[in-house]
Amino acid sequence: MKQHQYQITVKHVADAQGNPSAYTEELQFNAYNHDDMFKVLEHLTKAQLFDDEKTKAFAVGLKLFGETLLENKDHPLFKDFMPHFGQFMKTLKQTVKAQNAAQDEQ
Template identity: 40%
Template sequence: MKGHLYKFTLEHLEDPKGNAITAEPVTFEARNHDDIFKILESMKGKMALSDSDAREMAIGIKLFGEVMLRNPENELFQQLRPHFMVFMKGLKKS
């Protein structure tokens, strides 16, 4: 599969009460047809979101969207795809 290859690491730092967590990080690689770093840059100052919220949203959408593209036969994705496409068009216009 062609595309940009990214390595993600997720660390659980603390629980809802602020207690430190010592769980092993989760690391995985994912390919994406888009340059996520360019998208992160373009998200700055959009949609009245903080930079942190914009990064979270952009990365989440890109990871989810790529999985949905790779699995078009999945019934759940088939139901969501038209709505996701409308959302993405609106996001790109903002």
């Protein structure tokens, strides 16, 4: 399957109390996805389900997690969860489609 390739970088900026991070290194790795994450983000942003920062985090987290599930669907850890994730994705796509249609009507 052809996949889009991404380089993910995570930098710890501050701890839970707002103090500057003691970590100087960044977490960086390559990830692959069957979807174009920027197009997914575009659809989610237009649907206005969350604010911009939450939408970015949701889109990236969902696509990274979802691809791991799909690539390991027979793994015992995910076996019981797969049907629920499938239903969640159907609901999400219907919600986004409806929200975007409503945005287009305005």
